[in-house]
Amino acid sequence: MKRFTISPPVAALILAVILFLLSGFLPNSYGSDVKVALSQATNIVRLSVFLGVIAAGQTLVIISGFEGIDLSAGSIVTLTAILSYVLVKGENNMVLPALLVSLVVGAFIGLLNGAGITFLKISPFVMTLGMSGVVTGAVIIINHGNVSGKVAPIMTRLIARPISQSIPIPGAIVIWLIFGVLMWLLLERTAFGKNLFAIGVNRVASKLSGVNVTGMNLATYSLAGLLAGFGGFLVVGNTGVVLIQLGQPFLFPSIAAVAVGGTLLSGGKGSYWGSMAGAIVLTLITSLLTTMQMPDSVRRMVLGGTLLILISIYGRQQALRQ
Amino acid sequence: MVRYPAFFPLILLVLSIAINLFLQPNMFDRETLNSNMRVFLPLILLTVGQAIVLLGGGIDISVGGVVSIVNTILATRVGLDGSPERMWQFVMISLLVGALAGAINGFFIAYLRLQPIITTYATSFLYAGLALFILPNPGGGIPADIANLYRTSTPLGLPLAFYVIAILLMVWIYISSTRYGKYLFAVGGKATAAYETAVPVTWIQLSIYIISGFMAALAGIAITMLSGSGNAEIGGQMTLNSITAVVIGGNAFSGGIGGVTGPVMGAVTLSLLQNIISFAHINTWWETLAKAMIIVLALAVPGIINLVRRRRA
Numbered sequence: 001m002k003r004f005t006i007s008p009p010v011a012a013l014i015l016a017v018i019l020f021l022l023s024g025f026l027p028n029s030y031g032s033d034v035k036v037a038l039s040q041a042t043n044i045v046r047l048s049v050f051l052g053v054i055a056a057g058q059t060l061v062i063i064s065g066f067e068g069i070d071l072s073a074g075s076i077v078t079l080t081a082i083l084s085y086v087l088v089k090g091e092n093n094m095v096l097p098a099l100l101v102s103l104v105v106g107a108f109i110g111l112l113n114g115a116g117i118t119f120l121k122i123s124p125f126v127m128t129l130g131m132s133g134v135v136t137g138a139v140i141i142i143n144h145g146n147v148s149g150k151v152a153p154i155m156t157r158l159i160a161r162p163i164s165q166s167i168p169i170p171g172a173i174v175i176w177l178i179f180g181v182l183m184w185l186l187l188e189r190t191a192f193g194k195n196l197f198a199i200g201v202n203r204v205a206s207k208l209s210g211v212n213v214t215g216m217n218l219a220t221y222s223l224a225g226l227l228a229g230f231g232g233f234l235v236v237g238n239t240g241v242v243l244i245q246l247g248q249p250f251l252f253p254s255i256a257a258v259a260v261g262g263t264l265l266s267g268g269k270g271s272y273w274g275s276m277a278g279a280i281v282l283t284l285i286t287s288l289l290t291t292m293q294m295p296d297s298v299r300r301m302v303l304g305g306t307l308l309i310l311i312s313i314y315g316r317q318q319a320l321r322q
Numbered sequence: 323m324v325r326y327p328a329f330f331p332l333i334l335l336v337l338s339i340a341i342n343l344f345l346q347p348n349m350f351d352r353e354t355l356n357s358n359m360r361v362f363l364p365l366i367l368l369t370v371g372q373a374i375v376l377l378g379g380g381i382d383i384s385v386g387g388v389v390s391i392v393n394t395i396l397a398t399r400v401g402l403d404g405s406p407e408r409m410w411q412f413v414m415i416s417l418l419v420g421a422l423a424g425a426i427n428g429f430f431i432a433y434l435r436l437q438p439i440i441t442t443y444a445t446s447f448l449y450a451g452l453a454l455f456i457l458p459n460p461g462g463g464i465p466a467d468i469a470n471l472y473r474t475s476t477p478l479g480l481p482l483a484f485y486v487i488a489i490l491l492m493v494w495i496y497i498s499s500t501r502y503g504k505y506l507f508a509v510g511g512k513a514t515a516a517y518e519t520a521v522p523v524t525w526i527q528l529s530i531y532i533i534s535g536f537m538a539a540l541a542g543i544a545i546t547m548l549s550g551s552g553n554a555e556i557g558g559q560m561t562l563n564s565i566t567a568v569v570i571g572g573n574a575f576s577g578g579i580g581g582v583t584g585p586v587m588g589a590v591t592l593s594l595l596q597n598i599i600s601f602a603h604i605n606t607w608w609e610t611l612a613k614a615m616i617i618v619l620a621l622a623v624p625g626i627i628n629l630v631r632r633r634r635a
Contacts, residue, residue, distance in 0.1 A: 067575070067576060069439070116618075116621075116622060116625070119625070119629060120621075120622050120624075120625025120626060120628075120629065121625050121628065122621050122622065122625055123569070123574075123575030123576065125381075125439075125565070125575060126565070126566065126569045126575055126621060127618075127621070129562060129565070129566065130566075130614060130617050130618040130621055131618065132614075133610065133613065133614025133617060133618075134611060134614040134615055134618060136610055136614070137608070137609075137610035137611025137612070137613070137614050137615070138611060140607055140610050140611070141607050141608060141611060144607060252443060255439075255440065255443070256440065256443065256444075259437070259440045264437075265437040265439060265440055266437065295454075295455075295458065296451075296454055296458075297451045297452070297453075297454035297455035297458065297554075298451065298455065299451070300447045300448075300450055300451030300454065301447065301448050301451035301452060301455070302451075303447050303451075304444045304445060304446070304447025304448035304449075304451060305444075305448060307440070307443070307444035307447070308430065308441070308444040308445065308448070311436055311437070311440055311441065311444065312430070312434055312436060
């Protein structure tokens with residue numbers, strides 16, 4: 001059998017387009033109205049932004065290999081969302097400090113993850129799972145049942161609203177595109193990116209060729225925490241309210257988005273474009289199932305089944321016999 | 323440390339028993355002991371299955387979903403006024419369902435070579451969705467006298483859970499001495515090396531997920547008899563706890579090192595921790611943080627000891 005090759009990000013994107021076109025046939029969908037279809041498509045991409053940004057940090061730790069994974073991303077999102085909400089208090093001039101605090105807090109939690117994994121040799125899954133509990137505990141204490149705060153008008157303006165009357169593209173999508181280019185530059189055009197893929201393939205070989213594996217590991221987890229922190233800032237800018245369970249629903253989808261985008265969970269191979277496409281596919285499937293007014297049980301089963309089919313297509317590992 | 327992976331978990335267990343005894347002096351009374359152990363048993367059963375999967379180099383995130391499926395099957399098909407025959411019949415069916423759910427995981431992971439974590443994550447949605455499909459709203463149940471069989475039986479004055487744990491450990495000691503046991507460690511250590519030395523890797527990988535599904539079904543039966551009622555979300559929280567328990571129990575997350583005794587101690591420690599926190603009258607707001615900090619500390623201590631040792635050497 002001749003092996004036909006199509007890169008996973010492209011495959012995921014094609015799948016998203018086909019699914020979206022098919023969804024036009026649903027009874028309560030856009031039908032033949034192109035204008036409604038376009039605005040619906042824009043809305044789905046806008047919703048994907050938040051999952052996409054949170055999946056960025058996940059992409060980095062997964063590429064770094066050695067069973068890399070960040071299970072604390074969801075709780076970091078909740079924490080920084082609440083921090084931004086409380087700090088901003090509806091004032092535009094507090095937005096930048098709040099963003100800075102979100103990034104620093106996220107990076108600090110990531111650094112703790114990295115330290116536990118690198119120095120204490122705790123496996124990333126368990127370390128970040130434990131950290132997730134600690135951060136959730138901290139959130140409960142900060143939150144104490146309710147918090148008072150408010151999102152600044154400029155955040156809503158930049159994140160949730162269209163750029164201008166004539167261009168109906170929400171600011172979040174523009175932010176995401178710039179973010180995507182930066183991620184691409186980081187992964188493909190910097191020494192950090194090269195080293196990241198190198199340690200993902202083989203840590204011993206990279207160490208012997210002069211890569212500072214310890215430093216890379218710490219930097220990767222800090223960066224992942226920072227990106228999750230940024231995700232929390234964006235999420236609260238969109239929702240305008242905070243809940244104690246705000247970030248957790250993003251956690252496992254962020255891992256799934258990375259896998260759907262063709263990044264190997266064993267590390268060393270992948271791209272952020274893939275994760276972006278994966279985030280769009282997952283958000284699309286979720287919102288389609290909601291549009292179809294499926295009961296929660298069917299929604300979960302379809303989501304699980306789709307994920308299983310997607311990874312069966314290109315998530316397969318090398319055969320034992322070589 | 324590596325030679326006796328169950329040494330550190332034993333210290334943790336003794337420590338947590340001591341603290342618990344201090345806070346709850348009647349802990350070893352027959353009644354209290356039984357009421358504690360019957361609550362701990364579902365997690366212990368689940369942890370044993372998870373330990374086998376992790377030993378074999380995999381991970382099973384779908385176990386909570388299997389627990390939920392079994393719970394909803396029993397609660398809807400047996401009913402509060404079902405006959406004992408009907409109950410045992412559906413207990414058997416539940417065990418089959420669990421093994422089948424595990425076999426599905428194993429098929430995708432061993433034969434299609436998908437990555438365990440994302441595969442079982444996907445199937446966890448399938449299973450949790452199926453449980454919710456069987457029983458959309460909490461309800462149903464099993465006959466009270468059958469539930470009491472689990473809740474109050476104390477043969478020879480010892481809680482039922484002790485006998486279950488003893489049987490599990492004896493079976494494990496036997497299995498680890500067989501060829502299957504050696505294969506399990508070989509596959510978990512390095513699957514390619516095991517393959518080259520003629521270990522039936524795919525079959526071992528399939529089998530660990532069947533075992534895990536079967537143990538999850540047992541956990542589901544235990545938790546149903548404990549609660550006496552049905553709730554499709556009952557297993558959701560248990561998955562990550564079972565993984566934490568295995569790692570606290572001294573098994574290597576990447577497979578090939580450890581056993582089942584340590585994880586059983588880990589599961590008891592984790593459950594005792596919950597007791598300690600509720601008995602210590604910690605401010606409710608601080609409970610989650612306190613529990614998580616203690617878990618992280620328990621995970622960190624072996625690493626810190628190693629670090630100090632290496633500095634000295």
